[in-house]
Amino acid sequence: MVKDQVKSKAAPDRFGFALACCVAGAASLGFAQTAAPNPPAGGEAYDMLSGRRLELRGMQDTIGAAEEQRAKIESEAASIRTDRAKLTTALVDLVRQIDERERAIAEAEQRLDTLTGSEEAIRRSLASRRSVIAEVLASLQRMGRKPPPALLVAPDDMLAALRASMMLGAVLPEMRAETEALASDLSDLLQLRKSIAAERDSLASEVAKLGLDRQRLAALIDARQAALAAAEKALSAENARAAELAKQAASLKDLIARMESEVAAAGRAAEEARKADEAQKAAQAAAPEAQRKIAMAPFKDPARLAPASAFPDTKGMLPVPVAGPVQRAFGAPDGFGGTEKGMLVATRANAIVVSPADGWAAYAGPYRSYGQVLIINAGQGYYIILAGMDRINVNVGQFLVAGEPVAVMGDGSAKTAAAIAIGAAQPILYVEFRKDGAAIDPGPWWAKPELQKVRG
Numbered sequence: 001m002v003k004d005q006v007k008s009k010a011a012p013d014r015f016g017f018a019l020a021c022c023v024a025g026a027a028s029l030g031f032a033q034t035a036a037p038n039p040p041a042g043g044e045a046y047d048m049l050s051g052r053r054l055e056l057r058g059m060q061d062t063i064g065a066a067e068e069q070r071a072k073i074e075s076e077a078a079s080i081r082t083d084r085a086k087l088t089t090a091l092v093d094l095v096r097q098i099d100e101r102e103r104a105i106a107e108a109e110q111r112l113d114t115l116t117g118s119e120e121a122i123r124r125s126l127a128s129r130r131s132v133i134a135e136v137l138a139s140l141q142r143m144g145r146k147p148p149p150a151l152l153v154a155p156d157d158m159l160a161a162l163r164a165s166m167m168l169g170a171v172l173p174e175m176r177a178e179t180e181a182l183a184s185d186l187s188d189l190l191q192l193r194k195s196i197a198a199e200r201d202s203l204a205s206e207v208a209k210l211g212l213d214r215q216r217l218a219a220l221i222d223a224r225q226a227a228l229a230a231a232e233k234a235l236s237a238e239n240a241r242a243a244e245l246a247k248q249a250a251s252l253k254d255l256i257a258r259m260e261s262e263v264a265a266a267g268r269a270a271e272e273a274r275k276a277d278e279a280q281k282a283a284q285a286a287a288p289e290a291q292r293k294i295a296m297a298p299f300k301d302p303a304r305l306a307p308a309s310a311f312p313d314t315k316g317m318l319p320v321p322v323a324g325p326v327q328r329a330f331g332a333p334d335g336f337g338g339t340e341k342g343m344l345v346a347t348r349a350n351a352i353v354v355s356p357a358d359g360w361a362a363y364a365g366p367y368r369s370y371g372q373v374l375i376i377n378a379g380q381g382y383y384i385i386l387a388g389m390d391r392i393n394v395n396v397g398q399f400l401v402a403g404e405p406v407a408v409m410g411d412g413s414a415k416t417a418a419a420i421a422i423g424a425a426q427p428i429l430y431v432e433f434r435k436d437g438a439a440i441d442p443g444p445w446w447a448k449p450e451l452q453k454v455r456g
Contacts, residue, residue: 092403095352098213101206102323102348108203115199119192122185214350307358311378318356318445319403321386322347322429327422330441335421341439342385342432344418353389353407353429355400356445364392370430371416374406385432388416 324347332340359378367373372389390410400406409427412419418430433442 092354092401092405094213094216095354095403095405098210098352099323101210101213102351105203105206105210106323106348108199108206112196112199112203115192115196119189119196122189122192125185126189214352307379309358311357311359311380311382314357314402315444317447319354320345320446321356321431322351322353322409324348324351324429327424327428330439330443342430343442344422345429345431346424347409347427347429349409349411349427350390351409351427351429352405353386353409355402355404355406356384356431357402359384359400361394361396361398361400361406364394364396369417369420371410371414372407376400381436383434385430385434387430387432388418388428390414390427 322345324345326343327346328334328340328344330340330343334340355376357376357378359376361374362377362383363373363375365373367387370387372387372392374386374389374392374394376384376386378384386407388409389407392407394400394406409429412425412427416428416430418424418428419426422428431442433440433445
């Protein structure tokens with residue numbers, strides 16, 4: 001036993017001497033004169049172990065540098081995720097603003113159509129009563145007031161003449177009712193012309209603002225996608241490189257562990273046991289925290305990277321993906337003897353399409369004659385299909401937040417299958433919800449305020 005203790009004390013001295021000679025670059029001749037001519041097998045093992053240690057140290061240094069680079073990339077990615085949250089918030093807010101502006105434009109167009117129709121109705125009414133107008137003006141002429149103005153050319157002059165005749169009592173009693181009706185119609189006509197001019201100015205202003213909003217939206221989307229793409233590419237490359245280095249280092253550790261097992265088995269076992277205990281405690285402490293963070297994820301947090309709520313729990317909460325009236329609802333006849341598996345929504349040209357729910361982009365690209373198609377995996381077997389877009393702004397695998405802009409409709413010139421099916425001239429978005437491969441009615445999922453308003 002004493003001999004074993006002496007050998008165990010002498011071994012480190014011999015190992016340290018050999019390592020010092022290698023590092024200091026001692027002359028091989030001098031070293032040979034002082035060393036035994038036939039080194040024991042144990043010395044060769046320790047020399048090999050020393051070389052492996054140095055190789056491992058170099059590898060660990062390389063891994064350390066790679067780890068620092070990876071940490072830097074992850075820090076940048078975290079910053080980008082923060083920026084992404086800001087970008088997503090801005091995108092969602094901007095889409096909401098665009099939606100409201102499109103609503104205002106649609107309402108202004110509807111009011112303008114109504115006003116124009118009223119103007120035409122008054123014009124037709126006045127045209128049908130030309131004989132009455134001529135008789136009134138003839139009466140005024142006979143009374144010597146002033147020559148009649150041109151009919152239906154200058155309503156201001158005619159209205160002034162009629163009012164003057166009424167005030168002076170120059171109109172025959174039996175013509176007073178007709179005169180008052182004409183005066184009322186002419187007054188309405190003038191007011192309508194003013195209202196139409198105001199509506200046209202308002203409409204032009206809203207359209208101009210909408211164009212600016214869409215330009216800003218496009219810039220924000222480009223910034224988001226460029227930032228995410230650059231970060232993900234760099235981080236992916238660093239992770240791949242770090243994984244390869246870690247694989248090599250693990251092999252070296254296994255080799256060294258086998259070489260050291262005869263020297264420090266007890267110490268290795270104790271160290272591994274301690275590390276295992278620490279890892280287990282860390283895992284037990286981390287699990288409740290991770291669960292708490294998931295449970296507390298707010299539905300409106302734009303930085304979330306997982307669905308805030310289970311899809312079945314979002315009924316009555318989801319935004320309609322695009323502004324526009326529903327042309328065909330789920331279950332309606334499809335014109336081919338069957339029923340619609342989704343809903344068809346008419347949109348404005350270049351309308352913004354948003355994600356109706358949290359989820360991951362499972363597919364994004366063209367598909368047959370359906371135009372651009374986006375399939376969103378909402379989890380638990382639910383999928384959302386959006387088809388008929390002109391351009392998609394997200395990538396496969398990207399996590400999407402409800403209300404986030406994901407695509408843009410076309411101008412209606414390129415006919416998709418949905419537009420052809422109903423003979424529509426404007427762009428048509430097809431929306432379908434699926435559960436475990438079967439189409440389901442999306443109606444119960446839409447937010448009630450969206451259902452009560454005609455978007456477009």
